[in-house]
Amino acid sequence: MSLKTKEKITLFWFRRDLRLHDNAGLYYALRWKTPVVPVFIFDKTILDDLDNKEDRRLTFIHQNVVALQKELNQIGSDILVFYGHPTDVWKELSEQYDIAEVFTNTDYEPYATERDTAVAKILHTKNAELKAYKDQVIFEKKEILSAQNTPYTVFTPYSRMWRQQCNDFYLSSYPNEKYFKNFLKWTGSEIPTLEQMGFKRTDEDFPSSKIPAELLENYEKGRDFPAMEATSRIGIHLRFGTVSIRELARYAMQHSNLYLNELIWREFYQQILSNFPHVGKGKAFRAPYDDIEWGYDKDAFQKWCDGKTGYPLVDAGMRQMNAIGFMHNRVRMVTASFLSKHLLLNWRLGEAYFAEKLLDYDMAANNGGWQWAVGSGTDAAPYFRIFNPEAQAKKFDPKGEYIKKWVPEIGTAAYPEPMVDHKMARERCLKAYKKALEKS
Incomplete structure (x- = not known):
């Protein structure tokens, strides 16, 4: 690690949210009382299970972590990047630095929930807290409920309630840029290469994070025909948070009601995973x-x-x-x-x-x-x-x-x-x- 500081710092842990703008957890970290240092961990718990050493997704993640570092360097800051098991990394960080708090965004998958519970316990021994925020969805967990106060298990009434509850408050972007001055001023961090982690970079032309308005306006006509280039291909950006769901939902509202419906399907399945966690553990919903x-x-x-x-x-x-x-x-x-x-x-x-x-x-x-x-x-x-x-x-x-x-x-x-x-x-x-x- 190249960061040397004895002052109290706040750490922000990037996961499925690889962007500086309109990032909920990062926004709250930057508004905290102490300078912010970003952290990213190439998680061995996940990567050790990958049989393919040329997994395209790793190239995508690595490219975007490097891009984050360049953005941070432009404002006089940097990012700590590790390859290891998160619990080991957080033990090391908690012993090396005077950590005020750790901010992040919520990940709803079963492994992520268990990992975050374990990390929170490590931080607690150092009087720090892991604070997680909603970022990858507009509505999470039990925010959309039926008249019986239960989670929806049928999409149509869920989508109807989603649309009723959705307003400018939920769709507004977080003005992170206003608080960039609160990043700790330092540079010189080294990001491990894919080769150093035992993987190979792929020569990949990834889909754009920008969706042409014309595509969305013709979405209903072409989306069912696989020979047509009529779908957004933006899934990888949503998966790793290189786009903001709030910005994308606003864009969909302007150009395609049907495409917005696809984003609501995504949120429907996220709340199913949160409220019925057995589906994430190999069990049938029914x-x-x-x-x-x-x-x-x-x-x-x-x-x-x-x-x-x-x-x-x-x-x-x-x-x-x-x-x-x-x-x-x-x-x-x-x-x-x-x-x-x-x-x-x-x-x-x-x-x-x-x-x-x-x-x-x-x-x-x-x-x-x-x-x-x-x-x-x-x-x-x-x-x-x-x-x-x-x-x-x-x-x-x-x-x-x-x-x-x-x-x-x-x-x-x-x-x-x-x-x-x-x-x-x-x-x-x-x-x-x-x-x-x-x-x-």
Whole structure:
């Protein structure tokens, strides 16, 4: 560490909020009584589980931590960056510095909750407190409740109440820039390279954090067609907080009511994760679905992963995700349904594979989407609604443009036959689901 100071300082811990502007926790840190020093931790607890040493998301995070440092250097400050387990880092920091308080923004995932509880205990021994603020959502936890004072489990009434409660107070940006003078004046921090942490940088052209107004104004027409560049691709920026949800919601209100609805879906799944934490621990939202007898076929799962199922739309989606870390949302539903209902393989395998591959992976949204497709979640498609991949392709990729892009061998002898018959798979799925649900 290059920071040497004996004065009392406030630390701000960056996590899913990699920006200086309109950052709730940072705003409150800068208005505290002591100079602010930012901290970022490349968390070994998470990174040690990554099999892919060229994970694109790490390149994105590293680029944005470096960008934060440049911004801080321009105002005469800097950031402490570590590679380690958060509890070890915070023990070291609490012993080396006179810490007044530690500010951060709330992360609602189960691991994050456990981690923050452990860090708070460490800080408490040094008479410091971990103060966490709402930043990645407009409404959190139990802010949107039904007339019965319970969390919503159906999207439509939730979205209606979300819109009723949302006003300028919730959408206003935090004026962080007014308080930049309260950063501690120092420079000279060194950020560990990806190579020093045992990873490799990828040559990645990440999606822009700016959404063209024209795209949102045509969102309703094009968003269901995977061959069109008609979706925002901003998920990675929301995941790591390089954009402000308040700014994005205001922008959506100006240009697309339907796109705003997608942002509300994101918040709906976040509050489901907060209020029903079992969904983040491998359990179905609807308990009877845990009784489904899933098969396990390693070869079948691998064909799904590789995009070699013989169903062109499924294969195109999987190959797109494997190649660029993104899959069109319509196709995510089809591929998820195919794994769980056509192949009758445990949806948790697919959920984990998406988590490994998607640039915009977010536990709440990923889990919510998978459970929707399976039938076990909130607002779920009825279990007897089983997507026909061929019908979906005809409807949403009528010219085969998306399929031809990702499955160039379509129509040749090199393309495999369908690995399972649709009618047989449908009947098998209905039988397995019915057997499990009749127990409840």
